[in-house]
Amino acid sequence: MGYLVDSLVSLGYLEIRKDPSDRRVNIVQMSPKGIEMMRIATDIGKRIENEWAERMGVVEMGSLRALLKLLASSIPDLANADADPETRPPADVSSN
Numbered sequence: 001m002g003y004l005v006d007s008l009v010s011l012g013y014l015e016i017r018k019d020p021s022d023r024r025v026n027i028v029q030m031s032p033k034g035i036e037m038m039r040i041a042t043d044i045g046k047r048i049e050n051e052w053a054e055r056m057g058v059v060e061m062g063s064l065r066a067l068l069k070l071l072a073s074s075i076p077d078l079a080n081a082d083a084d085p086e087t088r089p090p091a092d093v094s095s096n
Contacts, residue, residue: 012034014029015031017029
């Protein structure tokens, strides 16, 4: 996991800072660039979903969404994948 965090830090999508209450702990958070990239990616995803819904129909799109949620729920790391990125709990990416 460290190499992924380091890579995203070097690209400017994440920032690392020391926890003020425990200097042994690093806090990893999204940078302004990372937040903007997430917004862009979310917008693109919504446009794709809308396009698919137009092609497939609302009922079929609902079925696809339900099947994808079922699949995601079977993967432990994706338990919160269907939550809004703005409100779901942050992933635990703290490093010591």
